[in-house]
Amino acid sequence: MNALALGASRVSYETRVYFRSPDTLFFTFLFPVVMLGIFTTAFGSAGNVGTAPDGTGGISVGAYYLPGMLAAGMLLSGLQNLAVDIATEKGDGTLKRLGGTPLSPLSYFIGKIGQVFATGILQAALLLAVAHFVFGVDLPQNAGSWMTFAWVFVFGTITCALLGIALSSVPRSGKSATAVVIPMVLLLQFISGVYLQFYMLPEWMQNLASLFPLKWMAQGMRSVFLPENFQTLEPSGSWDLPLVALNLGIWLVVGVVLSLVTFRWIRKDA
Template structure:
């Protein structure tokens, strides 16, 4: 074996853990820390549920196509919004805070690579998003009368939309975390971006009722495709005619989400910083 291909070893002569192994270990630690933060736990899990309850009450008398109630109609948007909040918004703010508090500076002195750190964050988002979705769906189905799909094909679509949407949102959140100049400013910088995308992407409104220019702008960003993909899972097929082009456009949605995932990973790899800007 050549010197170039030999595994990196520590001072004891033993090979260092692989990037994936370190990332899995970091995921476990991130999950434990997350569930110890009760305020963050409550906000992450109950924010979409509270909004779904509000929209269900406000639009309870509205007549949606095919006899669908308001809770069922808005559930896909709340799921998409929850994924985006847990991935993009949460990571962009949390990483900026960790950098500001010099936590990342301390991690830099360990054998953990940026890739392992990214792995841990994306793993955290996957775990929390699954838990969030399970809780939302249970409450929506039991208390709000949401129709839960039973077709296996729809759940197969849900799996790849969920995974791709979570991964792309996480990668973009890591990349965007360098935009705030400080941890204190992170929420003020990130939250308006998320709110704007939510309103433009049909999370809080019937998407087909939005102005065409707004739909065109929203179609560039991942949240629109995540919400549209979720509508294809939780709404009857008759709603497909209301979408742009009269189709769920799942193939195009997969391409857009994949492009954002690759772009987010490339940018995150290039711009990620362990220390604050003023630290040099």
Template structure:
């Protein structure tokens, strides 16, 4: 009598959270570049403003550098903050209002994969934005980019801390608007106010002392100051109110905001609208 064996069906292993998160990142990047408003008010906004400032202040001497050189660090910092905090807080609020988050939560997708996708989108779009801004600055606006490895090393950690803290704060702040339609109206004025107070559009040392003190509480000021340390000549350190770039203090403040943002995002994030209970 012939022996017969029964083969059990083999179950296919599910993709890992990281793999799903990377797939979400590709989707998020495609969706970002399809949105005209996101492209104009997030991706191209700092580049457009750098061109405007260079044209308006083209004949102004900023302690030995031209206007484009002086405003480039602030526009880079602003771009990171727009791509992380503003972009995520508005887009997540819209997705929650439209019921997308509720539907995603009902799928087998791990929640962590959604956040990996969002943060991955911020990293990719921020890198692309900065690369384009630096190319325009160097090729068209006469900005001399730094050549010292140490300055680029500082750029890397400032960029990482800035995007990380801005991203988690954006995720947490996305619960503040009462609806997706109100998100832009609630978040954009806050970002604009921080830009004016943090030395993005003005010479930081010329701002009133009380305004500088308030700005020092928030991450954008330290992000902008850190970028000035990278892209401005070393002598500009003495033009800062503290006569120093304060990179150590900046790293501490950005790290604190990163921890605060992580804590708040875990505690307050919602997958459904408030009226959903």
């Protein structure tokens, strides 16, 4: 109970620190909103996505890219932000000092994951508001779609946060963290249907993306915000929500194991 209480108190502290960092705020919190605006403005004049041969139907560019940007937001807030943040704290001695306090790794994890949840919810709300009120994107009107959104969001956020904690052990210093983490995250976004229309990617690239959680997060979000007929564009011809849940569950377990195995208050080679 003491560990849980300490972890809960860390959530508020971590969230305040997050919003006091301008670069983190832009590249993880506001970045999906900015990218949605760029894609909608740049490609909106080309017409709707998924139109019929006679030019009717389809959805706006903003509506099509919204699910991918929501998935990217979870990845940026969880994996990228925590991987860089923890590696930096390890490099500047913050973790070493915390290791000498009553704070346990569990409390530290709770603080970090809680911060990701808090900022992730605010980010998703902002993204949905901008999409709806600025770009005219219609949001789901039924409870079932929002229930799907909720479990994909929770699963994806926890998974990305745990993988971010594990990935923080890879950079050898805080200064090299961004150079190590950001290219990996950017590559995942390109092959997982965030910036490019997933059904237009080569089959081998789709298969490669299926090995990582971002593809399944984006697919789950597409099932929420895209019309039912768009599921025929998926590799299997359907949303495959049970498979989405299975893959995210597997990655969640992998994230837990890797976090417990790799996390240290100081590097082993320090």
